[in-house]
Amino acid sequence: MVCLGNICRSPLAEGILQSKLSKDFYIDSAGTAGYHVGELPDERSIKVARFYSIDISNQRSRKFVLQDFDIFDYIYVMDASNYQDIINFARNEDDKSKVHFILEENQNVPDPYYGGENGFENVYKMLDIACNRISEEL
Ligand code: 4NP
Numbered sequence: 070m071v072c073l074g075n076i077c078r079s080p081l082a083e084g085i086l087q088s089k090l091s092k093d094f095y096i097d098s099a100g101t102a103g104y105h106v107g108e109l110p111d112e113r114s115i116k117v118a119r120f121y122s123i124d125i126s127n128q129r130s131r132k133f134v135l136q137d138f139d140i141f142d143y144i145y146v147m148d149a150s151n152y153q154d155i156i157n158f159a160r161n162e163d164d165k166s167k168v169h170f171i172l173e174e175n176q177n178v179p180d181p182y183y184g185g186e187n188g189f190e191n192v193y194k195m196l197d198i199a200c201n202r203i204s205e206e207l
Contacts, residue, residue: 070171071155072147075100075130077182077189079147080110082171082196084118084125089204097141099133101154106130111182117189121197138164145169145203148177171199 070082079098087096100106108130109115118125137144138159144167146152152170159165172178178195181188 070096070098070145070147071101071133071151072098072178073100073102073151073180074105074182075132076105076108076111077114077180078178078192078196080125080128080130081114081118081189081193082145082147082200083128084123085193085196086200086203088123089200090207094207095140097137098128099131099137101133101151103132106132111189113181113186113189116186117193121193133158135160138167141167143167143169143203143207145171145199147171148180149175171196171203173199173202 070079072079075098083096083098110125110128115126133155144155146155146168152168155168156165170176172195178192181192
């Protein structure tokens with residue numbers, strides 16, 4: 070799961086998908102930027118996840134690295150900017166083939182960072198629907 074800062078959207082996506090799959094599935098998240106490396110998820114993401122009985126407070130922000138292309142079978146991005154950053158980073162066509170938008174029809178999950186609390190609720194609901202689809206596909 071990839072977003073810009075790895076503190077708002079992708080930590081939620083990681084927690085939601087993990088909640089729908091067994092521990093046999095290794096799920097992680099990362100940011101394309103390193104502004105928040107080592108930090109906990111945004112408190113608004115922690116709060117909305119907790120409301121839905123998901124604990125994401127054990128996560129820490131990290132930056133996407135090249136080895137992620139080797140470790141993961143699927144790389145889900147939140148928006149078109151993340152998509153372009155990760156595609157630009159890819160070493161070959163095999164890397165590129167792993168990168169998908171998390172929403173159908175290549176829609177963007179809006180960045181809630183500068184918005185209010187209900188932005189996070191909205192993002193949660195979008196990601197929950199997307200993760201239902203992904204868990205069924207997997
Ligand atoms: P995220 O949200 O990409 O969903 O984690 C953001 C978090 C921080 C910043 C931007 C987006 N920032 O500019 O610091």
